[in-house]
Amino acid sequence: MRRDDPHAVGGVPQFIWVEAHFSPIRDQMVGSRYEVTALLRDVTERKDSEAAMTEARRAAEETSQAKSRFLATIGHELRTPLNAVVGFSEMMTSGIGGELSPTHREYAGLIHQSGKHLLDVVGMLLDMSRIEAGKFEISTARFQPDEIVPACFAMVDTMAKARSITLEAQIESGLPTILADERACRQILINLLSNAIKFSHVGDTVTLVVKRQGQSLSFAVRDQGIGMAPMALERIGEPFFQAQDGLNRQYEGTGLGLSIVKGLAELHGGALRAMSEIGAGTTMTVLLPINGPATKLEETVAVLPLHREPAAAPIDSWQNEKRKAQ
Numbered sequence: 001m002r003r004d005d006p007h008a009v010g011g012v013p014q015f016i017w018v019e020a021h022f023s024p025i026r027d028q029m030v031g032s033r034y035e036v037t038a039l040l041r042d043v044t045e046r047k048d049s050e051a052a053m054t055e056a057r058r059a060a061e062e063t064s065q066a067k068s069r070f071l072a073t074i075g076h077e078l079r080t081p082l083n084a085v086v087g088f089s090e091m092m093t094s095g096i097g098g099e100l101s102p103t104h105r106e107y108a109g110l111i112h113q114s115g116k117h118l119l120d121v122v123g124m125l126l127d128m129s130r131i132e133a134g135k136f137e138i139s140t141a142r143f144q145p146d147e148i149v150p151a152c153f154a155m156v157d158t159m160a161k162a163r164s165i166t167l168e169a170q171i172e173s174g175l176p177t178i179l180a181d182e183r184a185c186r187q188i189l190i191n192l193l194s195n196a197i198k199f200s201h202v203g204d205t206v207t208l209v210v211k212r213q214g215q216s217l218s219f220a221v222r223d224q225g226i227g228m229a230p231m232a233l234e235r236i237g238e239p240f241f242q243a244q245d246g247l248n249r250q251y252e253g254t255g256l257g258l259s260i261v262k263g264l265a266e267l268h269g270g271a272l273r274a275m276s277e278i279g280a281g282t283t284m285t286v287l288l289p290i291n292g293p294a295t296k297l298e299e300t301v302a303v304l305p306l307h308r309e310p311a312a313a314p315i316d317s318w319q320n321e322k323r324k325a326q
Contacts, residue, residue: 017047068129075126085115124256131263138181138267140292145178145210145217146171152189164203172211179292184264191257192284196223220285228276236274269293
C-alpha cells in the first residue's frame with residue numbers, strides 16, 4: 001500500500017507491506033449482514049527481513065558453488081605436477097637414474113612421501129567437490145562385504161605399524177551380499193580406519209565390526225583414542241571441520257575424511273553415525289542398505305497383492321433357533 005506523509009512537501013511516495021485480518025461482529029447485525037472489523041498491520045520490517053534472508057541464502061549457495069568449482073580446478077591443476085613429483089622421486093629412490101648417496105636417497109624419500117601426501121589431499125578435495133556438486137557417480141554391483149576388509153587393512157597397515165596399533169576384524173558369519181559401489185565402500189573403510197589410527201594412542205587396538213542390522217549392513221570402526229566432545233559430534237561430517245583446530249593442533253589433516261564418508265554413505269541411501277566420549281574412544285558406524293540405494297522389486301521377494309474380502313451377508317435366522325448341547 002502507498003503511505004504518504006501529510007507533513008512532507010514534495011516527498012517521494014512510500015510503499016509498505018500491509019497485513020489485513022477481517023472478522024465479523026456477530027452481535028451487531030445490520031439487516032441480513034454482519035458488520036466486519038478490519039485490522040491492518042504494517043509488516044514491512046518482517047518482509048524486508050525475509051527478503052534479506054532469501055538474498056543471504058542465495059549468496060551463500062553461490063559462494064558454496066564457487067568454492068566447489070575453485071577446489072575442483074585447483075585439484076586438477078595440482079594433480080599432474082604432483083604425479084610427476086611422486087613418480088620421479090620414486091625412480092630416484094629405486095636407482096633407475098643412477099646410484100644415489102645415502103643423503104640424496106633420504107631426500108628423495110622425503111620428497112616422495114610429501115608428494116604422496118599432497119596427492120592424497122588433492123584426491124580428497126576432488127572427491128568432496130564432486131560430491132557437493134552432485135557429480136559423483138556410483139556404480140553398484142553385488143559383492144561379499146567381508147572380502148574387502150583384508151585389502152582395506154593392507155592399505156592402512158603401514159600407518160598402524162608406525163604407531164604399534166593392532167588392527168582387529170569382527171565379521172558376522174553368514175553375511176548377505178550387498179548391492180553397492182565396491183570402490184566407494186573401500187574408500188569409506190580406509191577413511192574410517194585412517195582416522196581411528198590417527199587419533200589412537202600408541203599401542204592401542206582399532207576394531208572393525210561388520211554385521212547385519214535389519215535391512216542394512218553395519219560397518220563400525222571402534223578406537224580407544226582421545227574421543228570427542230558432544231559439540232564436536234554434532235558437526236561430524238562437515239567439510240573441513242576438525243575437533244582440534246587452530247595453529248597449535250597436534251593432528252594433521254584437512255577435515256575432509258569424514259565428510260567424504262558421509263557423502264558416499266548418503267549416495268548409497270545410508271547414514272553415518274558417531275558415538276564418542278572424551279578419553280574413552282570413538283565409534284564411527286556407516287549403515288548401507290543391503291539392496292542398494294534404490295531397491296527394485298525384482299531384487300526383493302515377490303510381493304503378492306492383497307484384496308479385502310467382501311463382508312458376508314448377515315444371517316438373522318440363527319438367533320431365533322434353539323441350540324441343544326450334544
